Amino acid sequence: MMNIQNYVQAQSLEEAYQLNQKRNARILGGMLWTKMETGNVGTAIDLCGLGLDTIQETEDQFSIGAMVTLRQIEQHPGLNAYTHGMAARAVQDIVGVQFRNMATVGGSVWGRFGFSDVLTLLLAMDTSVELYKGGIVPLETFAAMPYDRDLLVRVIIRKAPLALSYQAMRMQRTDLPVLNCAVANVNGAYRAVIGARPGKAMVLRDETGLLAGGITEDSARAFGAWAAEQVPTGSNARGSAAYRTHLVNVLVRRGALELGGM
Ligand SMILES: Cc1cc2nc3c(=O)[nH]c(=O)nc-3n(C[C@H](O)[C@H](O)[C@H](O)COP(=O)(O)OP(=O)(O)OC[C@H]3O[C@@H](n4cnc5c(N)ncnc54)[C@H](O)[C@@H]3O)c2cc1C
Known part of the structure; x- marks a missing residue:
């Protein structure tokens, strides 16, 4: 079980970033992976008040906030039209609907899990991540980077044919x-x-x-x-x-x- 000493709902990305510089701090996504870990977290940092829970579609790109859930990916009409329904196909077998209602894109991409359906799907497109300090980085580069104490703000998919x-x-x-x-x-x-x-x-x-x-x-x-x-x-x-x-x-x-x- 994980033991959390202090919970903060961040008021800004800067606050979340500063709090996360302590080694025992932890950003919270949907907490589905985190909750299976053991150990002590000093400050758990919740990003849920920062408006990162929407998918914004423009003519050129999709901008997917870190707190968007896998269920939103599965159900987004524009994203599924662009991906020929493959966004939904890629995530539809991840545990169940209740789980996908909580698991976030930020946690899934930050985790860079070997088994990840989300990473495989996103690497197949012209995808970048926006890091709070690191700026916009191609997903392929990000996937090979070591874990650090930055924040993943959003995932950007450029609408190439x-x-x-x-x-x-x-x-x-x-x-x-x-x-x-x-x-x-x-x-x-x-x-x-x-x-x-x-x-x-x-x-x-x-x-x-x-x-x-x-x-x-x-x-x-x-x-x-x-x-x-x-x-x-x-x-x-x-x-x-x-x-x-x-x-x-x-x-x-x-x-x-x-x-x-x-
Ligand atoms: C039982 C189980 C089965 C699963 N099966 C599959 C599967 O079949 N296919 C698949 O693709 N995935 C699978 N997953 C992974 C799941 O879909 C999520 O990717 C995973 O739970 C992480 O998302 P989360 O929102 O729960 O993140 P959390 O558990 O909250 O966070 C995960 C990590 O990312 C960090 N983090 C979260 N958000 C950010 C951010 N914005 N910036 C920086 N760091 C951040 C956290 O600090 C933590 O270290 C499974 C997970 C579980 C627990």
């Missing part, structure tokens, strides 16, 4: 994924993102041009086989490295074929 397919393999619905995978065409360039390897999601770009001549059964198969050779996988309770490598091949091929139909 997009085709996107999301696939995940779970032993049973609502369990953590054995592997997840997004295949996308962003502004004419193909990429595959593989997560739950079980390591953190990684982005593969179609550098060898396997899909450059268009998506067919053969090119999708070749892309899947190539991806399986590139992606390091590992074993854990949910599956062996060999099984995951097989899944990379299958899910990337299926994703590419789904893109071909869009």
Whole structure:
């Protein structure tokens, strides 16, 4: 169990940032991950009063506040129109509706969890994060950064022309994924993102041009086989490295074929 000594509802991002500089302080998202940890938190910092709970859509981008829930992502008409319904597909098996009503985008992205469906989905698009001190950083860069004491303010998705397919393999619905995978065409360039390897999601770009001549059964198969050779996988309770490598091949091929139909 986690023991919290002091709770503060921050009145500004600056206040939240300053409070968070103490080593035993903790920003609160939905607290669903945090509550499973043990130990003492000096000051728990709640961002719920800072207006970070909305998704703002403009002609060029989506701006998703850190306190937006996964359920809002699942139900947002604009985001799902842009992602061809894949935003909803990516999060729909994360535990259950009550859980997704509480789990936040900020906590999910900040966590950079290896198994994350959210990270895999977002890496498939032209996504950046806005950090309070660190400014706007491409998500791919952020995912590789060490944890520090900054604040994630919002996630920004630039509306580049997009085709996107999301696939995940779970032993049973609502369990953590054995592997997840997004295949996308962003502004004419193909990429595959593989997560739950079980390591953190990684982005593969179609550098060898396997899909450059268009998506067919053969090119999708070749892309899947190539991806399986590139992606390091590992074993854990949910599956062996060999099984995951097989899944990379299958899910990337299926994703590419789904893109071909869009
Ligand atoms: C049982 C269980 C099953 C899950 N299954 C899945 C799954 O299948 N797929 C999937 O993708 N995810 C899964 N998750 C992860 C879940 O979706 C959330 O990503 C996770 O709970 C974190 O979100 P939260 O809002 O609860 O964050 P919290 O638990 O509140 O925070 C998590 C961490 O992020 C920090 N943090 C939060 N917000 C910010 C911010 N704005 N700036 C800086 N730091 C911040 C916190 O200090 C903490 O260290 C699961 C989680 C649990 C507990």
